[in-house]
Amino acid sequence: MVLSVKNLSVTYGTKQVVDNINFSLQPGAVLGLLGSNGAGKSSTIAAVLGIENSTHEELTIFGKSPIVNRKEVFQEVGVQFQETNFQDKLKVQEACEQWESLYNQTNDVALLLQTFGLTGKESQLVESLSGGERQRLAVLLALIPKPKLVFLDELTTGLDTMARRMLWKQLVSMKEKGLSIVLTSHYMDEVEALCDKILILKEGKTVFYGTITEAILASNKSTLEDAYLYFSGEENWS
Template sequence: MTVIEINGLQKSYKTHRVLEDVTLKVEKGEIFGILGPNGAGKTTAVECMSGLRKPDGGTLRVLGLDPQTQRAELLQRIGTQLQEAALPDAIKVAEALRLYASFYDEPADWRALMDEWGLTEKRRARFGSLSGGWKQRLFIALALVGNPEVVFLDELTTGLDPAARRMTWGLIRDMRDRGVTVVLVTHFMDEAEALCDRIAIIDRGQVVHEGTPGELISKGHTNSLDDAYFALTERTVS
């Protein structure tokens, strides 16, 4: 079942075209990765999917809904954690979960979610005192508090140490195992190879390659996604 369908998506900022004819589909229950260099349009694409940006052209449906004209309905069914997300340093973990739960008509039990994601011991800790790994654990719980069908995660593990990154990978897999469809923006090739069922590489505002990690590795005639990514993007530029 297709949960996200994009055809010919376009977006410009003044005279700079960020997205140019992006077309892709995301299927229910998969971790779909979006890779690409800085400035390629990855975050803008996700912001359009989640209703935060208005496209200039093309069609876009998430769970059968138009993110612009049906945004209120869509927000009740998705979870979003964008790259620049933050919370006030003074807010406590339990307060943040309770606050986010109040935004939804049928939220998850935020106390049970706090237990499930190992946050109970930090329930009275203030956001500003949390380590990077604990912050990411909280962000994932906040993205799930609305019982979403689709979750958008943008550069979730940037700045984390290797142990915290691995822990976060496990949390993302747990999300998928719960039946949640995950759209993951990342620039880490090892992360994409370890987590993603399928991947789209966006470069200069276009989807230049798409497939499973194995398919992209085969297409790049290499032994790793890291090497395949550079082989494929260099081939595209040339």
């Protein structure tokens, strides 16, 4: 088991933003964590990573606590946040070197730069990159530690269609080699291309957990997008 989460809850003050959710992940599997803005997706990821305080019956990554065994666990975990903040005047190569220094084993950075279309950008300041290039760099950095598990928050926001499909192809290839992924996304074509299971949150509660086919059948809809809108409650928005 790569990841096991049982009865995880997160509370801010008196407001419970994640309410007793459960999910698990096997090697080489991809889970899509879905829901409207404010549904609890980012809080869930932060709690699983031990960044956010939580209560839980079980929370393990590779059978170990990401809180108690943090340093050991995170040698095998990559994380890309939706808003990755880079230091001022940091060059692409320097960003890669900083990430490399944190891990015992790393992927070939030159190959990653080539894969993500950033070869030749090594000496550029990160702040001078386009939004799409910065997004690709953030994903690249998450993959530097040869992770067995990676968390991707709004993976392809800001990328054009060609760049999105290139990234999907690369992740599918890595998935086939055993990489497990938890991703959040508002793009249902992305979810269909990558995810084995989905968990849909609404106001911090699980409203659906299962395969895409099961979601479509359970919602009595004909597409994943319509099923998602049904479960998330967004189909009633005007």
